[in-house]
Structures are given as C-alpha cells and as structure tokens.
Amino acid sequence: xxxxxxxAQRCSVCGRSRFPPQPxxxxxxxxxxxxxxxxxxxxxxxxVITHQVFHPALASRVPHAVVLVELADEGVxxxxxxxxAIELLHEGLTVRAVLHDSGGRVIVDWEPDDLSQExxxx
Numbered sequence: 001x002x003x004x005x006x007x008a009q010r011c012s013v014c015g016r017s018r019f020p021p022q023p024x025x026x027x028x029x030x031x032x033x034x035x036x037x038x039x040x041x042x043x044x045x046x047x048v049i050t051h052q053v054f055h056p057a058l059a060s061r062v063p064h065a066v067v068l069v070e071l072a073d074e075g076v077x078x079x080x081x082x083x084x085a086i087e088l089l090h091e092g093l094t095v096r097a098v099l100h101d102s103g104g105r106v107i108v109d110w111e112p113d114d115l116s117q118e119x120x121x122x
Contacts, residue, residue: 006071006108009022010033011027013032017075019078038074042071043070043072043094044092045068045091047068047089050064066081067081069097083098095112
C-alpha cells in the first residue's frame, strides 16, 4: 500500500501483472519485477457468503460475503470482503478497493463502485 493505493507486482520484461506475488514471471521466466499502482477497480467474478465468524473484527458483519474481483486493467484476481449489501451481489458488479491498515497489515475490502453503477443504470 502506497498512499492508499492498491499495488500490483509486474514483470519488468513484459509488463504483465501477477497475483499473488511470485519470484518468476510465468509468461517470460524473468526474475525482474516492480510494483505499481492499479486502478483499484474491477468486477466481481465469484463470491461466497459465510455465516461463520472467522475473525473477531467481522463478528458484527455475519453473514458477509467474500468476493473474488478481477481487476479492470491488470487481468489478475484478488479476494476481499464485500462491504455492500449481499442483495447487490451479482457476477460483473463493478467494485472499487477500500484499503485498511490493520496493525501493520493491509486489508483489501470491496464496495460497489457507485459511479459505474449509475452509468449502467442511466
């Protein structure tokens, strides 16, 4: 996390993003990589709704959804908690990343991207 941005690891040879971070580019076999900002936006590919408390910080949010988001420009998928109403979930829902610092660890949550939803509705 740099200034609240969602970063992705990229191959320095081909520019392809990868997640989770890996030492070698699967496309080019290169060890050279760098980190750069992403758009922080994507669309929901899959989700699961959980009724169990897996972490005390989520106890008040049960049931809640964990979503798999395909980042818009990077072509990688990232998991996170969904902050919107469960009833809103559908494949292709446009979302944006919300980053939280939790004791030195960055948590990525996802919320509906209202600007994109309004454009789709209008």
